[in-house]
Amino acid sequence: MRVLAKLENARWLDRIGDAVRRAVLATVGKGRVGETLHGQPIGHPAHPAIVQFPVGAWMSAAMLDLLPGTEHAATALLVAGTAGTLPAVVTGAADFGTLSREQRRVALVHAAANTAAVGLFTASIVARLRGDHRRGRALSFAGVGVAGAGAYLGGHLAFAQAAGVNHAAAALPRVPLEWSAVDSVDSFTDGKVGTRAFGDTTVLVYRENGRFSVMVAECAHRGGPLADGRTIDVDGQTCVQCPWHGSVFALADGHAVHGPAGSDQVLLRTRVRDGLLEAARP
Ligand code: FES
Incomplete structure (x- = not known):
């Protein structure tokens, strides 16, 4: 060693x-x-x-x-x-x-x-x-x-050295296993990205036509801060681009549209209860 x-x-x-x-x-x-x-x-x-x-x-x-x-x-x-x-x-x-x-x-x-x-x-x-x-x-x-x-x-x-590892998946244990409140539904704007502290990590929330995607805010490539990334349009999909090495993920489903990330961004389970957006580990 x-x-x-x-x-x-x-x-x-x-x-x-x-x-x-x-x-x-x-x-x-x-x-x-x-x-x-x-x-x-x-x-x-x-x-x-x-x-x-x-x-x-x-x-x-x-x-x-x-x-x-x-x-x-x-x-x-x-x-x-x-x-x-x-x-x-x-x-x-x-x-x-x-x-x-x-x-x-x-x-x-x-x-x-x-x-x-x-x-x-x-x-x-x-x-x-x-x-x-x-x-x-x-x-x-x-x-x-x-x-x-x-x-x-x-x-x-x-x-x-964790080369090629999905760093977003490695952050999942810090996400609550059971349904937990992220924030009120009304605090999110359609077509806009928001970030919230959730469990022991930060999640990125995207709302489109009333549907929510919630993903760990650590990039799958090497854990870069996706919350600091800019949103871009790729072939009609709204995506977030990692500020570290430029990986691009579709916000609707976490799909890795462009590398260097070789893995998709993990999406959490979501549901809406009493005006609250709730999420849980997949
Ligand atoms: S850490 Fe996000 S692209 Fe490298």
């Missing part, structure tokens, strides 16, 4: 990280393409799911390498797994463009380890195709070790 803490604070990596981020945003990491690669259509980052294919194929090949008479099957799995890194690389690159500086430092080493692993697996395939299965197995086992280190850093990014 001390090594990881040093890595998170390794400012000397920022020049490389910033240059890679600029390159990513100029190519795959921006606009609709970037949002799709980031996983917005499926509601969370696609990269962690996609990497299961190459990792699974490599691990399976390593298991076969422990058994006699499985050389061809192991080689086929290595070829499939190594070819399957392309979507993993592209989705990972799109995610890179949405990370904080501290996260980018870890992500750089994560990517470097995985690149080294791909090199080792490629060398293993070449050795096997030349008939040198002994050398091929040794290179594969080295690749599994290096890919394991890369996977460990990926886990650190997701679980310790």
